[in-house]
Each structure stands twice: as C-alpha cells, then as structure tokens.
Amino acid sequence: MNRTPEWTGAAGAPSGPAAPRPAAHHLQPAKSLAPEQGSMVPAGYTAVRLVGAGRHATVFLCREDETGSEVAVKLLHVAVEEERPRLAAHSELLAAGAAARHPCSVPVLEAGVTSDHRPYVTQEFCPGGDAQSLLGTTGPFPAADVIAIGTRLALALHSSHRRGVLHLAVRPGNVLFDAAGDALLADHGIDRVLQRAAPGLGSVFDPLYAPREFFGWEKPGPAADVYSLGATLYALLNGAPAHAEAARAGGAELYEAVLRGEVPHPARPDAPEALLTLVSRMMSVNPEGRPPLTEIHRTLRLLLPDTHSSRVPALEPEPAPVLPLPGWDPADEDEQVTDTGAESARREARRQARIRLIAACTALVVFAGAATALTLLLGHGDKHPAASPTASPSTAVPRPVPTDQLPVLMPRHVTVTRADGQVQVTWQLPEQAQRISGYVVQAKVRGTQSSPRRTAGNADPVATFPANSVSPGTCYTVTSLILTNGIVEYASAPDMCHTGTA
Incomplete structure (x- = not known):
C-alpha cells in the first residue's frame, strides 16, 4: 500500500548552530488549571496543575491521595465505551508499564481506566521538561548531549522490545528530563493503545518522525523504533526534523520525502562524523538497512565523552527477545488469511496469549x-x-x-x-x-x-x-x-x- 495518508503536523523550530544550553533540570512553568479539568483526573488523585495537553491526551501534575506523592497522570481523551476494547486497552497499558521498568525510561506507577472509560497512566513526574520544548527555547543540543541521550534511549528501547512492546512514538516530545537532567523515554506503546482502542481517530503518529512502515509499506517492527530514534537525534542536532521543510509544503511532499530517504547531514562541524553517519543509517528507508539497537548502543557508547560518562548507566543491552513483538495492525484473530499449519499454530499461540x-x-x-x-x-x-x-x-x-x-x-x-x-x-x-x-x-x-x-x-x-x-x-x-x-x-x-x- 502506497497511498498518501492524511494527518496534521507542525514543523519544528528553525535550524541553527549549537548554542550553550542551560542545565536541563530547570522546572517547567506552571500552567493554570480550570475547575472542570481538576475533575477529570482518576479517583485517588488530586490535580495540582496542568503540565501539558495535546490532540490525544492531557497530562496533569497530581498528588496521590494515599501517600501525598506528586506524580504525573496522563489521561487519554478517547473514551472506550465497549467492554472488550476497554479491557484490551487496559491490558496493553499494563504491558506498556512493564516495558518502562528501566533506568532510562520514565517509571509507570499505575495504569487504569477512569469511571468515564478513559484510559490513563500514572508516571513519575519529570521536572526537567521535554526535549521538544527545549528545542524551541534553546535550539539544537550540543553533540555530547545528543550522544548521551541517544545511548540512554537505545538502552530503554532495547529493554522495551525485549519485553514485547514497541514504542511507536519516539520523538523529542517523549524525551523527558528528570531533576538531575538525565533523559528518560516516556509513553512506551501509548500510541498503539490509541490506535487499537479508537480506530476512528485515524493516524495518531507524528509523520515528522515516522518511517515508511507507518504509512503502510510494512508492518512496523523494532526497526521502526530505530528510525524514529534516528529522526529524534537528527532533530536534536539540527534544531528541526529532517523533513521539516517538506512538511511546510504539505502532507504529500512530506510523504514523498520519507520515501526518497534523502537526509543530508546536519550542519554540525562539532559532531563526530561517526555520529552523523550512524543517524543517517538509522533513518534508512528500508527497515533492513537500519542498524540494530545493540550496534547503536555500542557505537554511541564509544563516542561518549568522558565528561558525560556519568550521564549513562553502566548497563549493556539485555539478551535478544524470545517472543514476537506486537505490531501496529489489528489483533491477529481478526485477520482473514490463508496460511500453513505451522503458521496457524503460531497464530493460535499468540491468540491464546492475548486472551x-x-x-x-x-x-x-x-x-x-x-x-x-x-x-x-x-x-x-x-x-x-x-x-x-x-x-x-x-x-x-x-x-x-x-x-x-x-x-x-x-x-x-x-x-x-x-x-x-x-x-x-x-x-x-x-x-x-x-x-x-x-x-x-x-x-x-x-x-x-x-x-x-x-x-x-x-x-x-x-x-x-x-x-x-x-x-x-x-x-x-x-x-x-x-x-x-x-x-x-x-x-x-x-x-x-x-x-x-x-
């Protein structure tokens, strides 16, 4: 399938030379909380302030009633009225929470569904903001910071894949910073929950960070997250996504740019050539042409300056996953295909696991x-x-x-x-x-x-x-x-x- 899909997307900040950056642990500015918004949060939490709101979700800084702890509650806008999709969404949120149990991911403390059937996740609050906001305020990141961030995100993604969860939404807005200024990956699998729970929403991915798999060419696998990670690192180096200019011209032009795969190196003479080459390979049009996360981690670890070595945990990627990863498509039991006996057995095993x-x-x-x-x-x-x-x-x-x-x-x-x-x-x-x-x-x-x-x-x-x-x-x-x-x-x-x- 190679049709041009519809979406809405905004181009990033203009590119420019790397500038000195303030410490990443500065606090986010408080946002006013309307009275009706405070009543949206799940039972057991009291809304303190609004952290951010997007097309598909709103994030609140909340206080947990039982403990008094401050947490971030991400509330999806979609209400899943039917019981079976609602239970499936809840189970996928639980799996996403398990995938986030890694030192380089934002910890998920709870996942559930509100009384009005809206899925939510409770996460540790990261006071340092997100990479997208920092791009808009301070411009491109120093190359050493990009290397440290990339190393951490590669570890987080590899751990998530090993637990059977694709991220499917790696982008600067999902790169958060804790109080120490260290990067953490957020929202493992959240876009997939949206896609399955409310197919009528249409495309929920960000096309500026999406590989061709998201446009229907192949079923997304681990290589899709590799592309999005590469596109994210490119934006951090460049100050804007690789295809921001095409996006300004319209959706069709952006789609064609993704398929052409022509990604020039960012104008960053301070960045190691090995880093720029790695990012280019990660954004290869063909999924088979992208390096695995183990290679990405190894390359970035070798490039990591001594001044930033303490910013990355002394961890190696875990062993490769044994179970197949879930993809973007609807549940396997809903597919009407003709297959061999062995394929039927594998599909039945996956169906039983889902049940x-x-x-x-x-x-x-x-x-x-x-x-x-x-x-x-x-x-x-x-x-x-x-x-x-x-x-x-x-x-x-x-x-x-x-x-x-x-x-x-x-x-x-x-x-x-x-x-x-x-x-x-x-x-x-x-x-x-x-x-x-x-x-x-x-x-x-x-x-x-x-x-x-x-x-x-x-x-x-x-x-x-x-x-x-x-x-x-x-x-x-x-x-x-x-x-x-x-x-x-x-x-x-x-x-x-x-x-x-x-």
Whole structure:
C-alpha cells in the first residue's frame, strides 16, 4: 500500500548552530488549571496543575491521595465505551508499564481506566521538561548531549522490545528530563493503545518522525523504533526534523520525502562524523538497512565523552527477545488469511496469549470493586474471611483459596529492595502461575493507616513504590488473584517487612 495518508503536523523550530544550553533540570512553568479539568483526573488523585495537553491526551501534575506523592497522570481523551476494547486497552497499558521498568525510561506507577472509560497512566513526574520544548527555547543540543541521550534511549528501547512492546512514538516530545537532567523515554506503546482502542481517530503518529512502515509499506517492527530514534537525534542536532521543510509544503511532499530517504547531514562541524553517519543509517528507508539497537548502543557508547560518562548507566543491552513483538495492525484473530499449519499454530499461540492477558485485565477490573475490602481484610491480619454467599461476583468480598491450594497459588520468595528513590517488591511466580489473573501488592506503612497498592501481571512480577511514600519497617503483602467463573479468589504470600534504609 502506497497511498498518501492524511494527518496534521507542525514543523519544528528553525535550524541553527549549537548554542550553550542551560542545565536541563530547570522546572517547567506552571500552567493554570480550570475547575472542570481538576475533575477529570482518576479517583485517588488530586490535580495540582496542568503540565501539558495535546490532540490525544492531557497530562496533569497530581498528588496521590494515599501517600501525598506528586506524580504525573496522563489521561487519554478517547473514551472506550465497549467492554472488550476497554479491557484490551487496559491490558496493553499494563504491558506498556512493564516495558518502562528501566533506568532510562520514565517509571509507570499505575495504569487504569477512569469511571468515564478513559484510559490513563500514572508516571513519575519529570521536572526537567521535554526535549521538544527545549528545542524551541534553546535550539539544537550540543553533540555530547545528543550522544548521551541517544545511548540512554537505545538502552530503554532495547529493554522495551525485549519485553514485547514497541514504542511507536519516539520523538523529542517523549524525551523527558528528570531533576538531575538525565533523559528518560516516556509513553512506551501509548500510541498503539490509541490506535487499537479508537480506530476512528485515524493516524495518531507524528509523520515528522515516522518511517515508511507507518504509512503502510510494512508492518512496523523494532526497526521502526530505530528510525524514529534516528529522526529524534537528527532533530536534536539540527534544531528541526529532517523533513521539516517538506512538511511546510504539505502532507504529500512530506510523504514523498520519507520515501526518497534523502537526509543530508546536519550542519554540525562539532559532531563526530561517526555520529552523523550512524543517524543517517538509522533513518534508512528500508527497515533492513537500519542498524540494530545493540550496534547503536555500542557505537554511541564509544563516542561518549568522558565528561558525560556519568550521564549513562553502566548497563549493556539485555539478551535478544524470545517472543514476537506486537505490531501496529489489528489483533491477529481478526485477520482473514490463508496460511500453513505451522503458521496457524503460531497464530493460535499468540491468540491464546492475548486472551490470557485480557483475562488478567478482566480480573483486575472485577477486583477493583473489592480492592478496598481486601485492603481492610489484610490490614487487620484476616487472610481467611467469610465471603457473602449472596453478593454478586463483581462486588463480593474476595474469598481465599482453599488451604490445600495455597502453596501452589501464592507468590513465592518475595524480596524488597530500596534504592534510587524507589522501593521495589519482586517475587517468583507461583507453581501454578497459569491460573493467576494478576497480583496486588499492598504496602502497610508502620504507624499510619496508609496502605498504598500496586497491580502487576504474570509477565513481570514486580511492583515499585516511591520511597517517600513508605518508610523503613513497612510490610508488603503480595497477593495472587484468581478469577474463576466471575468469582475472585486470592492467595497471599507471608508479609515481607523491610527494616533497612538502603
């Protein structure tokens, strides 16, 4: 398919020579919050101010009611009214949150759906702003900064791909800076959630950072993120996207420019030739012509000046992914194709995996109405309450699994570590993990009534809490959720209490 699609896009700032840049940790200017906007945020959060708003989402700086912690809540504008797409969107947001668990990604603390059916994610707040805003205020980035940013983003993308999530929206607006000025990649897979949940929206990608795959030539894979990363680094060096001039002439001209693939080097005599050549290869028209993320990381790491070595974690890319990555197209089970027996088996395996993921999300949604009851039960040490025989499955108090099933259904080997401003709770999957629909991790803060909660899926048994929301001596309960015929049962591991400060 090679038709010219429709979109709206704005050209970037004009190019120019690199200028000295202020420290990236300057705070974003506060934006006024209209009264009606404050009511948009999900339950459990209080809006503090508006961080930014775009075509498809609004970001609020919020205060978490339970802990008082400041977080960023990204609320998608689309309301997903039908249950099945809504559950699928929720499950994909959970997967996206798991993909963001990397030192070079913005941590996702929670994902859910509001009472009016709008998907949202809660992330750590990054006070340093985003690269797109900095381009507009201070111009092109110094080459050394671009190398450090590229190294960090390559690590984040490789980790995300290994967890089975394509980013599909790498662009300067999704490169955020923390208080230390370090770059973090945000919004893993969010555009894909939009595309699947609301096909009527049309194209949601930014054509200035999009490879030809996004225009229908091939199904996007990891190489699509490589192109967008290259286009982002180009913009940081140049001060504007590679095809900004074509975009000013119109959508058709931009489309033709992407297909021609003629990308001149930015006028940056201070940039190493190896960096400019790498960016050019990353923006190759043909996906097969783009280097893998491992090579990109290795090349950028070699180019990294000693003055910037502390800006990049001493990490190597993780082993290559085993599972196939999700693409841009609709769900595989909706495709009408003729294939071989082996292809059918692979498609069925993917379909069953998706069904299990949606089932896990269903359990979490059903459980949401009973989460408060479970918190009260566990908070009082009662892990074997009597369930009401007349309550409906969606509102009943969750009931414990039979005692003889507890050893094979409860999480195993729970560990708690505290580092880098976070408390991370991890566990091993139960012996019969295939029966588990999801997990709830509850923190019982010593000396208070606070009980922050996190949810997780089978794919990534880990939950993260901001360190300032809990104190040394806090005990953590990891609970398996089992959904059977609409009834929620649970199996809790013994409490794990963290007594240290590091």
